[in-house]
Amino acid sequence: MSAPGRSQALIPQHAGSPVSAVSAAQRLFLPCAAGVEALLRDEIDGLLKGVPVEAQRGGVTLSTDATGLMALNLGSRLAQRVLIEVASAEYRHEDDLYALARRVDWSAWITPRHTLRVDTTAQRSPLRSLNFAALRVKDAVCDQLREQSGVRPDVDTRAPDLQLLLHLAATRATLYVDASGESLFKRGWREDKGDAPLKETLAAAMLAAAGWRGTPEAGGALHDPCCGSGTIAIEAAQIACGIAPGLKRRFAFERLLPYATPDMRALMQRLKSQAHSRVHAPAVPISASDVSFRMLDFARRNAQRAGVAHAIDFHGGDALERPAPSLPGELPGTLMLNPPYGERIQIAGKAARPSAEDRDTPNDFFPRLATHWKRAYTQHPAGWTAWVLSPDMKLPGAMRLKASLRVPMWNGPIECRLFRFELVAGSARTPRVGPEA
Ligand SMILES: C[S@@+](CC[C@H](N)C(=O)[O-])C[C@H]1O[C@@H](n2cnc3c(N)ncnc32)[C@H](O)[C@@H]1O
Structure with missing residues (x-):
């Protein structure tokens, strides 16, 4: 995945209320296959009318609210996933990544009973071990929640509730919450694969x-x-x-606190009903x-x-x-x-x-x-x-x-x-x- 352009870190401005993590426009990065960026930008122009979309190498960036995030997960055929940018800063050392992850209020996203996983991608990163980088981010999340509640959330590498993606460029680290979970090419209908299916x-x-x-x-x-x-x-x-390609599947954001409220569930339900009515x-x-x-x-x-x-x-x-x-x-x-x-x-x-x-x-x-x-x-x-x-x-x-x-x-x-x-x-x-x- 390519790094999105440098940006202001978008840290949930919550004051105890999880909804504050999604009440304002959030900066998103939607990765896609190389060469597909302009097509994805055009697709999003159609899905979210009037939202400026910037095509970059390996994906597109845009800012939108919870409705937009849900609509993209439900409706994009070209994006591989929808990532919410939660923190971004210059870094040189693994400790900088720990500090970066500590800037996010994770209690707005998960409880200590939720599980998490941290994945890393890198381009020209000076760090030796991406695993260690991921570990530092995981520690930051777990330490913060333990300090607040006395309980550390568990890691689940297979089906985590909170999937984090750390992208390391040469000097800048960006942390994303993965709103999709399983890659969006999985539409929820394929059981019979054949020998060499196209994604x-x-x-x-x-x-x-x-x-x-x-x-x-x-x-x-x-x-x-x-x-x-x-x-x-x-x-x-x-x-x-x-x-809509996402009508048959669930998304990771549905399990996260900001989107698990009755209002957010009703919003998602409404978007799905509207999508059904367009068939x-x-x-x-x-x-x-x-x-x-x-x-x-x-x-x-x-x-x-x-x-x-x-x-x-x-x-x-x-x-x-x-x-x-x-x-x-x-x-x-x-x-x-x-x-x-x-x-x-x-x-x-x-x-x-x-x-x-x-x-x-x-x-x-x-x-x-x-x-x-x-x-x-x-x-x-x-x-x-x-x-x-x-x-x-x-x-x-x-x-x-x-x-x-x-x-x-x-x-x-x-x-x-x-x-x-x-x-x-x-x-x-x-x-x-x-x-x-
Ligand atoms: C690369 S696969 C296509 C994969 C497909 N696009 C998918 O997503 O599953 C090529 C297909 O061509 C079929 N095939 C091989 N020879 C063929 C022929 N002479 N006529 C028609 N189909 C043929 C194979 O059975 C195979 O399913």
Whole structure:
């Protein structure tokens, strides 16, 4: 995670009342995958109208109140979590971190019966041990509560009530309360993972980068021909149906004192009811297929739990053979996929290698896929656009297709490009010798 910009420490100004920790606007940092910052800023512009949002490397910062914090947890598809900045100061030594954490009144956040955990991230920190840094922060919280109440809260590394994140830059330390708890890519519907599922936040970033918003004007119909556990189609269907991504899960802030009051619970309930009332039927068809029936079964069950089984048409079949979904002539189509690469996920169907010895033979899945697309997807009057996420920078060359856009994205630690191919007559590129740029 990158550090948010230097800022005034926002220490809860409480005087015994926990609500004072959230009554004013709080400074938040929402981390996201590298490259997604501008998309996240635009998403938040839509969620919290009129709140200034600053995109930084690795996330965005903004100030908002409790309603905004809840709305972001419920509604952001791109943020990894929502962090509340509670203290920030220059530091040189672990003792400075202890002093920093002592500046926060922790009795406004938890009781000694709550549990906590401290995680650390660092960029150019001069400290030798991040574990020791985290320990000093934990000690500060526990010492303060013990001095006030005579009881020390326990550490729980698995499911703590209070999750703290200490970010150490070269000279500045910033302490955050994690309002989300489990990362926001966990929407609460995935039980069946499949072999290499995309994170929901990455699928959402692919859709956002493509400008796909689930309407005839913004992307049109959507089809994932290698859907695996269904992540892209499920994210798309939730967008098309107006289903907030956080509706199926709980958040860490709900257990913290400032948000556990009757008023705050009622506020959260109201936001959830409003979110439920915005759910509607999809305006565009969404379909997904996979050659593996086991994967399709996973995808169907995930879609059921995500509340979008009615919005996705699932089929079995080889991506090299399945005809294009038939659409009304005026409705454009979007193909979106992260295809198998033959490493973790084997290519199956017509292009499958019959035996392990054949695995070194260059695979012809991608040229064949392009040939199939040119045949099956270029006749539609409103056109299809394909978006393919791949770590292979030479993919357009291998497919002999012109990429009209390459968006850098990270699939975990793997650098990828989201390639855009316009599938219209003449989309074939001229074969060329030499490496693809
Ligand atoms: C990288 S995974 C996709 C993961 C998916 N996006 C998810 O989030 O779960 C690639 C998928 O392609 C499927 N696949 C492999 N060969 C195929 C083929 N010829 N036609 C269609 N699907 C294929 C695999 O079964 C696998 O589910």
